[in-house]
Amino acid sequence: xxxxxxxxxxxxxxxxxxxxxxxxxxxxxxxxxxxxxxxxxxxxxxxxxxxxxxxxxxxxxxxxxxxxxxxxxxxxxxxxxxxxxxxxxxxxxxxxxxxxxxxxxxxxxxxxxxxxxx
Amino acid sequence: xxxxxxxxxxxxxxxxxxxxxxxxxxxxxxxxxxxxxxxxxxxxxxxxxxxxxxxxxxxxxxxxxxxxxxxxxxxxxxxxxxxxxxxxxxxxxxxxxxxxxxxxxxxx
Numbered sequence: 732x733x734x735x736x737x738x739x740x741x742x743x744x745x746x747x748x749x750x751x752x753x754x755x756x757x758x759x760x761x762x763x764x765x766x767x768x769x770x771x772x773x774x775x776x777x778x779x780x781x782x783x784x785x786x787x788x789x790x791x792x793x794x795x796x797x798x799x800x801x802x803x804x805x806x807x808x809x810x811x812x813x814x815x816x817x818x819x820x821x822x823x824x825x826x827x828x829x830x831x832x833x834x835x836x837x838x839x840x841x842x843x844x845x846x847x848x849x
Numbered sequence: 850x851x852x853x854x855x856x857x858x859x860x861x862x863x864x865x866x867x868x869x870x871x872x873x874x875x876x877x878x879x880x881x882x883x884x885x886x887x888x889x890x891x892x893x894x895x896x897x898x899x900x901x902x903x904x905x906x907x908x909x910x911x912x913x914x915x916x917x918x919x920x921x922x923x924x925x926x927x928x929x930x931x932x933x934x935x936x937x938x939x940x941x942x943x944x945x946x947x948x949x950x951x952x953x954x955x956x957x
Contacts, residue, residue, distance in 0.1 A: 776948040792945045835884045839893035
């Protein structure tokens with residue numbers, strides 16, 4: 732069965748960076764695009780960007796363009812989302828989600844809470 | 850960017866009742882690339898509907914989606930206890946992908 736398992740919660744200071752992982756299993760990792768979405772407390776879901784796990788091509792939301800890097804390790808079937816220059820407004824749960832061309836975000840990771848606090 | 854506005858913000862209903870949720874887009878959604886998700890506290894969103902009206906795998910037929918252009922609707926024909934949650938619409942036809950602010954369906 733398809734599973735996306737994310738790394739554990741992180742606490743970071745303002746200005747630091749965080750790298751969240753998303754390990755995929757149960758399907759051919761390189762056949763799909765992986766998206767990252769975040770949800771700040773009490774806020775709507777917000778799209779961060781995606782990576783084509785096969786080609787490595789990426790696309791980012793303009794809002795995060797200068798601070799986010801999404802990568803993947805095909806040998807480990809794992810996608811990564813790194814966000815730099817963290818500020819308090821980046822406190823949120825970060826999700827990875829598999830994109831299926833026929834049905835959109837069909838599987839999601841369990842979420843990773845990133846807390847930015849001095 | 851396409852802004853999605855969901856209404857109402859909260860819907861108070863009883864089990865067995867019909868729920869009608871609205872999602873309005875600031876501009877036309879390409880090829881009806883509109884999805885609906887259900888989210889319960891502490892959980893990731895769960896895909897219910899994609900392409901405006903297609904049910905995702907394993908989703909009960911009491912959930913249905915309709916609409917095109919700028920106006921979309923999610924209908925739950927008869928609420929079950931497990932359906933009380935927050936529902937989000939999302940457009941994925943244009944970049945950036947955007948989500949609505951959510952409708953909370955709460956038990957009356």
